[in-house]
Structure formats: structure tokens, C-alpha cells
Amino acid sequence: DIAGNVSEVSTYVFTLDIDTPDAPGIELSVDTGGSSSDKVTSKAELTLSGVENDAAVLYSANGGVDWSDAFIAVLGSNSVMVRQSDTAGNVSATSTPYTFTLDTTSPAITSLAGKSGEVGSATVLLTYDSVLDTSELPDPTAFNVTTGGVNNPVSTITVDGNVMTLTLTNAFKPGAVSVKYTDPSVGDDVKSIQDVAGNDAAGFSSGLVA
Numbered sequence: 001d002i003a004g005n006v007s008e009v010s011t012y013v014f015t016l017d018i019d020t021p022d023a024p025g026i027e028l029s030v031d032t033g034g035s036s037s038d039k040v041t042s043k044a045e046l047t048l049s050g051v052e053n054d055a056a057v058l059y060s061a062n063g064g065v066d067w068s069d070a071f072i073a074v075l076g077s078n079s080v081m082v083r084q085s086d087t088a089g090n091v092s093a094t095s096t097p098y099t100f101t102l103d104t105t106s107p108a109i110t111s112l113a114g115k116s117g118e119v120g121s122a123t124v125l126l127t128y129d130s131v132l133d134t135s136e137l138p139d140p141t142a143f144n145v146t147t148g149g150v151n152n153p154v155s156t157i158t159v160d161g162n163v164m165t166l167t168l169t170n171a172f173k174p175g176a177v178s179v180k181y182t183d184p185s186v187g188d189d190v191k192s193i194q195d196v197a198g199n200d201a202a203g204f205s206s207g208l209v210a
Contacts, residue, residue, distance in 0.1 A: 017088035024057065024082045025049035026098040032188070032198030034135030039100040042188065042197045044073035046098075048082060055084040064094055073102045103197035107132065107162075112208050114177040122147075122172050124179055124208075126164040130195045134159045138192050140166075144180040147172035164193065180205040 029045040031037060051057060059071035060081045071080055082095045107128040115123045124145060140154040145168060156167045166179075183203040184192055193201040 015088075017086065017090065019086075020090050021052050021055065021084055021086050021092040022050050023093045023095040024051050024084055026080065026082055026095055028100055031100075033194070033196045034133040034198075035196070038196065040103060040197045041100060042102070042104050042199050044078070044100075044102045046071065046080070051084055052086050055086045057082060057084050060094075063097070073100075075102055075104065077101055101197070103130075103195065103199065105130075106199045107193070107195045107201045109201065109204060112179060112206055114208050116147075116172050116174045118171045119169075120167065122152075122168040122170070124166040124168070124177065126166070126179075126181075126193075128162045128164070128193075128195075128201065131162050132159045132164060133194050133196050133198070136190050136192075136194070138181075138184075142182055142184065142192070144178075144182075146178045148175050176207060178205075178207050 025048065027047055028039065028041055029047045030041065030043045031039060032041045032043055048057065056069070058067040058069060060067050061071060061079065064081055077099065078101070079097045079099045081097050084092045107130045109126055110129050111127045113125045113127070115121070115125070137157045137159065140157060143154045143166060145152050145154060145166065147168070147170070152172060153169045154166045155169045158165045181193065181203050183189070183200055188194065188198050188200050
């Protein structure tokens with residue numbers, strides 16, 4: 001001061017950070033269904049990688065026009081980009097758009113058709129409203145089929161698109177056929193009738209003429 005008194009020395013410590021963080025990586029937490037890499041799923045949770053500690057993460061679902069601190073998937077096609085801002089305010093580049101399909105609707109049966117015939121050609125065709133998963137088919141014992149009032153076990157199951165073919169153990173003549181399918185549980189099961197997103201079809205009981 002004007003009297004010559006000298007103050008104590010102040011100390012101020014800070015960290016200068018001008019490093020731009022990397023763009024985060026994105027993937028589905030669980031890609032449900034038979035394929036774990038087809039990006040068709042019944043669960044929309046995302047897993048991010050490369051996010052710095054305490055960084056703020058922002059999501060864009062419209063090509064980077066708008067950003068939010070949360071992402072809510074919609075049924076059908078989704079495309080999401082991510083960026084992060086570190087604690088110093090440095091903003092990363094935007095990630096490459098990550099696209100996936102969210103499907104939470106269980107496949108519904110639209111028709112049943114029976115084909116009488118000899119051993120190996122006696123079949124029941126189940127047609128659904130969506131493509132079925134071919135990797136984890138239900139156990140044949142999940143079906144109870146009777147022909148002419150007599151139990152006729154399912155020997156093999158095949159899937160082509162949205163059609164499931166049950167080949168029966170025994171030959172049968174044209175007449176009444178009864179088909180019952182029991183879904184293993186109320187949840188999404190591994191071995192069951194399900195679509196490519198992993199949604200289980202409901203059990204059913206139906207009669208038809210073959």
C-alpha cells in the first residue's frame with residue numbers, strides 16, 4: 001500500500017485442458033433374437049464406450065440437428081449419434097450414426113394348413129405375420145398334434161421366412177387335425193416360436209381339416 005506494507009502472496013492453481021475427447025462408441029446392450037449382430041432387437045438399451053470420467057453425454061436422433069442428454073428409441077428404425085463434453089468443456093467429434101431396429105411385437109399366427117400324406121410328407125404349416133427366427137426352434141414336444149383323434153407327434157420343425165412347417169411322425173389320411181402349441185413360459189424363451197427380434201409367439205390351440 002502507500003505506506004509500503006506488502007501483502008501476502010496469493011496462490012491460484014488451475015489445470016489447462018485443451019485436448020478434445022474421442023467420439024464415444026455405441027452398440028446395443030443386448031441384440032436379442034437368434035443373431036447377436038443383426039441389430040434387430042426387442043430391447044433398446046445402448047452401451048457406450050470411450051466416455052471420459054464425469055463427461056456429459058449428448059444424443060441426437062435426427063442427424064445432429066437436436067441434442068439431448070437422453071435417448072428414447074422408437075418402434076421400427078432408429079438412428080442415433082453421440083458426442084461427449086469433458087469437464088473442461090472440450091467437445092468431442094460426433095460418432096458415426098448407429099442404426100438398429102426396435103421390434104417389441106410378438107408374431108401372430110395368421111393361418112394353419114395341414115397336408116395329409118405318407119410318412120415324411122404329412123405336415124402342418126403355421127403361417128405368421130412376421131419373419132421367424134431359424135436359429136433356436138422350439139422343441140417338438142411343445143406341440144400336441146392329433147390326426148383322426150390319435151396323437152401324431154411332431155418329428156421335425158423347419159422355418160422358411162414366416163412359415164413354420166411341422167413334419168409329423170405318422171402318415172394320416174385326409175380329415176380333422178388338431179394342433180396345440182405351448183409357449184415354454186410367459187417370458188422370451190430361447191427355444192420357442194419367435195421372430196428375429198426375439199419376441200415369443202403366444203401358445204394356441206386350433207382345429208383344421210387336411
